[in-house]
Amino acid sequence: MREDRGLGNLSIEQQAWQALEESIVYYQGQPVGTIAALDPEIAALNYDQCFIRDFISSALLFLMQGRPEIVRNFLEITLKLQPKTGQLDCSKPSRGLMPASFKIASFNGQEYIKADFGDHAIGRVAPADACLWWVILLRAYVIATQDTELVEREDFQEGIRLVLELCLVTRFDMYPMVLVPDAASMIDRRMGLYGHPLDIQSLFYGALKASLELLTPIQSNQFMIRAVKNRLDPLLKQLREHYWLDPERLNVIYRFQVEEYGEEALNQFNIYSDSIPFYRLANWLPEAGGFLAGNLGPSQLDCRFFSLGNLMAIILSLTTEQQSHKILNLIELRWSDLVGQMPMKLCYPALENSDWQIVTGADPKNRPWSYHNGGSWPVLLWMLTAAAKKMGRGELAHHAIAVAERRLVQDQWAEYYDGPDGRLIGKEARKYQTWTITGYLLAKELIKNPDHLKLMTFVEGMREER
Numbered sequence: 208m209r210e211d212r213g214l215g216n217l218s219i220e221q222q223a224w225q226a227l228e229e230s231i232v233y234y235q236g237q238p239v240g241t242i243a244a245l246d247p248e249i250a251a252l253n254y255d256q257c258f259i260r261d262f263i264s265s266a267l268l269f270l271m272q273g274r275p276e277i278v279r280n281f282l283e284i285t286l287k288l289q290p291k292t293g294q295l296d297c298s299k300p301s302r303g304l305m306p307a308s309f310k311i312a313s314f315n316g317q318e319y320i321k322a323d324f325g326d327h328a329i330g331r332v333a334p335a336d337a338c339l340w341w342v343i344l345l346r347a348y349v350i351a352t353q354d355t356e357l358v359e360r361e362d363f364q365e366g367i368r369l370v371l372e373l374c375l376v377t378r379f380d381m382y383p384m385v386l387v388p389d390a391a392s393m394i395d396r397r398m399g400l401y402g403h404p405l406d407i408q409s410l411f412y413g414a415l416k417a418s419l420e421l422l423t424p425i426q427s428n429q430f431m432i433r434a435v436k437n438r439l440d441p442l443l444k445q446l447r448e449h450y451w452l453d454p455e456r457l458n459v460i461y462r463f464q465v466e467e468y469g470e471e472a473l474n475q476f477n478i479y480s481d482s483i484p485f486y487r488l489a490n491w492l493p494e495a496g497g498f499l500a501g502n503l504g505p506s507q508l509d510c511r512f513f514s515l516g517n518l519m520a521i522i523l524s525l526t527t528e529q530q531s532h533k534i535l536n537l538i539e540l541r542w543s544d545l546v547g548q549m550p551m552k553l554c555y556p557a558l559e560n561s562d563w564q565i566v567t568g569a570d571p572k573n574r575p576w577s578y579h580n581g582g583s584w585p586v587l588l589w590m591l592t593a594a595a596k597k598m599g600r601g602e603l604a605h606h607a608i609a610v611a612e613r614r615l616v617q618d619q620w621a622e623y624y625d626g627p628d629g630r631l632i633g634k635e636a637r638k639y640q641t642w643t644i645t646g647y648l649l650a651k652e653l654i655k656n657p658d659h660l661k662l663m664t665f666v667e668g669m670r671e672e673r
């Protein structure tokens with residue numbers, strides 16, 4: 208075990224760096240990614256794979272450390288895995304999709320890469336977030352290295368175009384958001400996120416903004432550049448207006464007219480007041496707080512708070528400055544609900560009783576206040592830190608890091624925590640979970656050098672600390 212190797216004398220950060228080093232995956236002698244978890248005590252299942260979404264926080268750290276090769280190798284490998292031709296075979300992944308994860312396997316002594324597009328995953332869920340993260344990471348790589356040669360290569364330009372094609376071109380939808388199946392993101396089990404979940408929309412917005420910077424003005428890109436430009440404004444408007452919930456907006460929704468037909472409709476989504484938990488929300492939402500709702504669709508406004516989507520919205524400037532502050536106010540004023548004993552809740556509140564049965568399919572891993580359903584995930588610490596620093600509210604980040612530091616090493620970098628206050632190590636949580644380690648390290652690095660925020664943000668310069 209690690210303790211036996213004398214790690215006890217190392218600081219928390221040194222232990223974390225060492226654990227990150229041990230998680231690196233090599234292909235033909237080159238570092239190409241990091242595995243999800245290195246827990247010696249539980250069956251690996253697919254935790255011995257490199258997940259695209261999990262690698263993002265590792266990648267940002269490697270970029271900050273001046274070790275871009277591993278990120279470059281990762282980007283090249285995953286790009287090669289992306290299907291480039293249309294498929295008539297429904298068992299094959301769609302053109303443009305990026306895998307959820309990959310692993311290095313060997314056959315006859317030869318290493319090869321085996322990808323999982325959700326075709327092996329539990330529930331066979333398609334990872335819609337992977338291609339969006341990929342574009343966002345590619346931009347971060349370019350910012351960190353100034354290596355424009357890589358992104359200008361035709362294979363990379365084609366890769367970006369195919370991601371955009373998947374999101375922008377053919378679709379069964381009339382909204383500017385991107386339509387995805389349930390379980391298509393970090394929350395990769397059924398959780399009522401079918402349709403237009405916020406977590407995906409925030410990443411979609413970031414990927415669209417990033418691709419406008421990354422696509423070169425060559426002829427073959429013109430159609431996609433136009434498609435992105437056409438989509439950005441309506442998407443932004445929709446998210447800022449129709450996903451937004453604060454006390455004032457809540458009152459508007461409370462008094463909505465319904466069954467409106469035609470272009471002038473105010474209640475475009477035909478939301479019925481009775482479907483909104485007004486009294487709970489009116490109690491919970493502080494006057495100075497607000498947030499983006501979890502999902503929006505026909506007669507559906509999911510009022511759960513999803514951290515990833517809200518924090519990434521702040522980081523990517525998807526929310527207005529005032530909205531970003533209101534989200535952080537909410538986190539500050541509802542600290543015990545949203546941060547509690549471990550930063551921070553993946554979503555709040557948990558689905559309970561018949562809601563849990565119906566919406567999750569009675570999934571025992573996602574029972575109330577566990578795992579995705581109201582569990583707490585340390586990886587979110589870096590997003591909280593980035594969002595707080597960006598808005599000049601570093602004190603929130605310091606506080607959250609101090610809370611996390613009390614537990615992370617002692618709990619051997621657990622994957623997630625359970626309970627309404629996040630006090631229990633997750634029932635099925637892995638130990639030595641890489642994105643728990645990197646979530647912590649990234650938060651520390653962002654505090655030490657807030658200039659690193661530029662890898663993810665789209666605004667010029669930094670705001671003053673309050």
Ligand code: GLC
Nearest residue numbers: 243258260261392393394395
């Ligand atoms: C679980 C999580 C998913 C993560 C994977 C590897 O499936 O739900 O978000 O990518 O583990 O850590």
